[in-house]
Amino acid sequence: MAARFDSAADVKDALKAVSYLADDAISGVVYLADRLEKPILVEGPAGTGKTELAKAVAAVTGARLLRLQCYEGLDESKALYEWNYKKQLLRIQAQRNAENDGATWSELEEDIFSEGFLLSRPLLEAIRAKDPVVLLIDEVDRLEVETEALLLEVLSDYQVSIPELGTVVAEQVPLVLLTSNSTRELSEALKRRCLFLHIDYPSMEREKEIVLNRVPDISEHLADQVVRIVRSIRQLELKKHPSVSETLDWARTLLLLGIDDVDAETAKSTLNILLKYQSDIQRAAKELTANDPLKAR
Amino acid sequence: MSTLVEVINGFVAELRGAGLPVSLTEHIDAMEALRFVDLADRDTVKYALASTMVKSHSHWLPFETVFEVYFSTLGSGAGRGEADLGPGLEAEIDAMREQRHGAPHDTGGSLEGLSSDELVAMLYQALLDGDEALAKALAKLAVTRFSGMEPGRPVGGTYYLHRTLRHLGLEAMRERLVDQAEETAAGEMTELERRLARDEFESRIDRLRKEMESEIRRRLVADRGPQAMAKTLRKPLPEDIDFMHASRDEMAQLRKALHPLTRKLAVRLARKRRHGRKGPLDFRSTVRHSLSYGGVPAEPKFRYPRPSKPEIFVVADISGSVAAFARFTLMLVHAISGQFSKVRSFVFIDGIDEVTRFFDGVEDVGDAISRVNTEADVIWVDGHSDYGHAFEELWRRWGCEIGPKTTVLLLGDARNNYHAASSWVVKEIRAKARHVYWLNPEPRSYWDTGDSIVGEYANYCDGAFECRNLRQLERFVDILQ
Numbered sequence: 198m199a200a201r202f203d204s205a206a207d208v209k210d211a212l213k214a215v216s217y218l219a220d221d222a223i224s225g226v227v228y229l230a231d232r233l234e235k236p237i238l239v240e241g242p243a244g245t246g247k248t249e250l251a252k253a254v255a256a257v258t259g260a261r262l263l264r265l266q267c268y269e270g271l272d273e274s275k276a277l278y279e280w281n282y283k284k285q286l287l288r289i290q291a292q293r294n295a296e297n298d299g300a301t302w303s304e305l306e307e308d309i310f311s312e313g314f315l316l317s318r319p320l321l322e323a324i325r326a327k328d329p330v331v332l333l334i335d336e337v338d339r340l341e342v343e344t345e346a347l348l349l350e351v352l353s354d355y356q357v358s359i360p361e362l363g364t365v366v367a368e369q370v371p372l373v374l375l376t377s378n379s380t381r382e383l384s385e386a387l388k389r390r391c392l393f394l395h396i397d398y399p400s401m402e403r404e405k406e407i408v409l410n411r412v413p414d415i416s417e418h419l420a421d422q423v424v425r426i427v428r429s430i431r432q433l434e435l436k437k438h439p440s441v442s443e444t445l446d447w448a449r450t451l452l453l454l455g456i457d458d459v460d461a462e463t464a465k466s467t468l469n470i471l472l473k474y475q476s477d478i479q480r481a482a483k484e485l486t487a488n489d490p491l492k493a494r
Numbered sequence: 495m496s497t498l499v500e501v502i503n504g505f506v507a508e509l510r511g512a513g514l515p516v517s518l519t520e521h522i523d524a525m526e527a528l529r530f531v532d533l534a535d536r537d538t539v540k541y542a543l544a545s546t547m548v549k550s551h552s553h554w555l556p557f558e559t560v561f562e563v564y565f566s567t568l569g570s571g572a573g574r575g576e577a578d579l580g581p582g583l584e585a586e587i588d589a590m591r592e593q594r595h596g597a598p599h600d601t602g603g604s605l606e607g608l609s610s611d612e613l614v615a616m617l618y619q620a621l622l623d624g625d626e627a628l629a630k631a632l633a634k635l636a637v638t639r640f641s642g643m644e645p646g647r648p649v650g651g652t653y654y655l656h657r658t659l660r661h662l663g664l665e666a667m668r669e670r671l672v673d674q675a676e677e678t679a680a681g682e683m684t685e686l687e688r689r690l691a692r693d694e695f696e697s698r699i700d701r702l703r704k705e706m707e708s709e710i711r712r713r714l715v716a717d718r719g720p721q722a723m724a725k726t727l728r729k730p731l732p733e734d735i736d737f738m739h740a741s742r743d744e745m746a747q748l749r750k751a752l753h754p755l756t757r758k759l760a761v762r763l764a765r766k767r768r769h770g771r772k773g774p775l776d777f778r779s780t781v782r783h784s785l786s787y788g789g790v791p792a793e794p795k796f797r798y799p800r801p802s803k804p805e806i807f808v809v810a811d812i813s814g815s816v817a818a819f820a821r822f823t824l825m826l827v828h829a830i831s832g833q834f835s836k837v838r839s840f841v842f843i844d845g846i847d848e849v850t851r852f853f854d855g856v857e858d859v860g861d862a863i864s865r866v867n868t869e870a871d872v873i874w875v876d877g878h879s880d881y882g883h884a885f886e887e888l889w890r891r892w893g894c895e896i897g898p899k900t901t902v903l904l905l906g907d908a909r910n911n912y913h914a915a916s917s918w919v920v921k922e923i924r925a926k927a928r929h930v931y932w933l934n935p936e937p938r939s940y941w942d943t944g945d946s947i948v949g950e951y952a953n954y955c956d957g958a959f960e961c962r963n964l965r966q967l968e969r970f971v972d973i974l975q
Binding site: 205221222225226228229232233235237238240241379380381382385388389391392393394395401422425426428429432434459460461464484485486 | 515517519523526527530531537538541542544545546548549550551554684685686689690693694697754757758761860
């Protein structure tokens with residue numbers, strides 16, 4: 198199996214080419230995942246680019262992105278595979294009509310439980326794919342603990358066992374990313390099989406680069422101000438801190454409004470783009486315009 | 495190679511000692527991962543080890559500490575004395591001194607000859623300009639100069655850090671930096687700009703402090719060896735921090751850990767209720783659906799289960815010894831109050847007061863807690879815990895409001911200062927309420943020693959639980975349903 202990347206630095210450059218600015222941790226783990234052929238479990242606050250990472254990796258490797266969105270109640274037939282029973286019925290009916298072509302029941306059974314009657318869902322699809330794929334299992338923490346077990350075989354051995362067919366082994370090892378918002382602790386079994394990557398809010402320098410990269414036409418000065426204010430806001434005790442995507446939204450808004458220089462008033466009046474709770478907005482507004490900054494400490 | 499294996503073995507053993515669950519497969523994975531990275535590059539080694547062995551973000555801090563200790567001499571930071579700064583920096587320092595004195599001094603090694611005042615002044619300048627390389631070099635020098643390290647002295651790293659910081663006076667420096675920035679800025683600074691400048695300097699100073707910390711650690715490790723050092727630095731994980739003996743830093747960690755925990759608990763409780771049981775047979779719906787099967791009730795329909803949400807009474811002792819614990823439990827219960835039909839809180843020392851009103855319509859539970867601490871009327875005679883009197887009052891004033899849906903949580907160490915126990919109140923409450931639980935922040939082995947009479951109350955409770963840390967508290971909340 199040919200490696201996709203030569204080094205962590207290589208990953209970083211490649212990702213940058215598709216405007217995903219990775220830090221050392223991200224590129225290092227992606228590189229290792231490729232070499233060790235292990236899935237990556239990506240955890241972190243919402244809106245820090247977890248799903249985006251999977252898309253970027255797919256774009257870089259020229260692979261097809263297969264996405265499995267997890268939710269409570271997801272089961273085998275939606276995650277792994279399902280028998281196309283309508284087609285099976287038709288096949289049986291056709292057999293009955295052409296009564297005398299001599300096929301026996303066992304032949305028929307073998308026939309209707311063959312690959313042609315199998316509907317593959319994302320996990321099996323990723324295993325069977327002949328072309329390069331990146332498998333994204335999104336928000337895996339929404340699954341119930343019991344359903345998590347579905348993933349284990351795929352994640353550790355890259356194979357799926359189908360009772361009627363046997364075991365389908367991957368033609369090529371796909372790159373797998375799982376994302377989690379950590380609403381619950383994932384099982385040990387799942388964690389053990391993955392490389393763990395925590396994506397936190399980026400450093401100010403990196404966030405500025407992201408803003409400059411993702412918001413065309415923004416001036417260096419405005420981008421600088423935006424990320425500085427966002428950093429200040431993140432230091433407050435809030436219900437929900439502004440995420441990277443919200444920073445980007447804010448930067449775009451300011452640009453659209455034709456603002457080149459953010460003062461306290463503009464910041465205050467556009468805070469609702471950064472923050473999503475009324476109490477947070479009030480608190481941030483108060484802090485940003487506080488007369489005595491010492492009080493804020 | 496064998497030495498690397500040994501180092502990693504020791505490293506893993508230390509991680510386990512610090513409470514991180516590192517399995518054998520993960521250990522093997524880590525070794526495997528190291529084959530692919532550049533061993534001289536400290537950061538890549540760090541991420542390789544972290545991604546294979548640390549599977550939870552809350553374990554990152556202990557991992558980092560242990561890593562710093564074991565690999566402090568690896569790669570970029572390795573054995574670099576303060577003398578070799580690289581020609582660029584040296585020239586810069588010389589230029590700066592020139593600027594200050596008007597003429598270059600000929601004191602030989604450019605850094606060794608600096609006086610303490612010069613060092614502080616240069617550090618100030620480096621922070622003002624945001625010159626990280628220079629600040630880093632100066633941090634090292636400051637440690638050498640001010641920390642007064644002596645080999646073999648059994649003192650922790652924080653002691654040396656304090657000594658260094660005291661000499662530098664970083665707090666005052668921050669204020670001066672902001673003022674200076676204001677002077678250089680043309681015209682008046684707005685409040686916003688001022689704040690941003692302050693945050694900027696704050697983060698620079700923070701980085702400087704971290705640099706000094708790791709420098710001190712490096713030297714201590716060189717002196718004492720990684721095993722001994724790691725042991726002195728070992729700290730409990732946030733979920734294992736004891737409520738009763740938490741330091742201020744640990745308190746801050748606890749508060750941070752509390753928020754994700756409440757979210758987790760809320761999701762879990764809601765899920766449990768939805769999936770817990772099926773409702774009774776819905777006869778009408780079953781008959782209606784049977785029509786499509788020709789009148790055969792092939793598909794039984796059930797009523798949607800009506801979740802019964804318990805009503806919670808929290809009765810907490812907030813006297814000094816157990817205040818922290820009471821605060822956390824109140825915060826936790828109120829943060830997930832959506833999962834209960836009603837939450838009412840009472841706090842007592844020797845008198846008792848209802849504090850539900852502080853939580854009503856308040857967005858920030860923390861604010862409410864601080865109001866509880868200052869405004870609640872809980873002193874009756876002398877401000878020493880009197881469980882007996884507090885419980886009697888509770889029964890007299892609010893006893894009639896306890897009903898069969900109420901779950902009562904009694905919080906405290908039951909150290910009653912030898913007052914009357916009045917445990918009959920707990921007995922009465924239990925007869926009326928759905929459940930009565932006692933949560934005690936003391937280790938179980940201390941129960942019923944000295945003036946603790948928790949056993950006497952526990953007799954009448956549905957359960958008494960030791961609740962010394964977040965882990966135990968979390969486990970308890972799970973059974974509240």
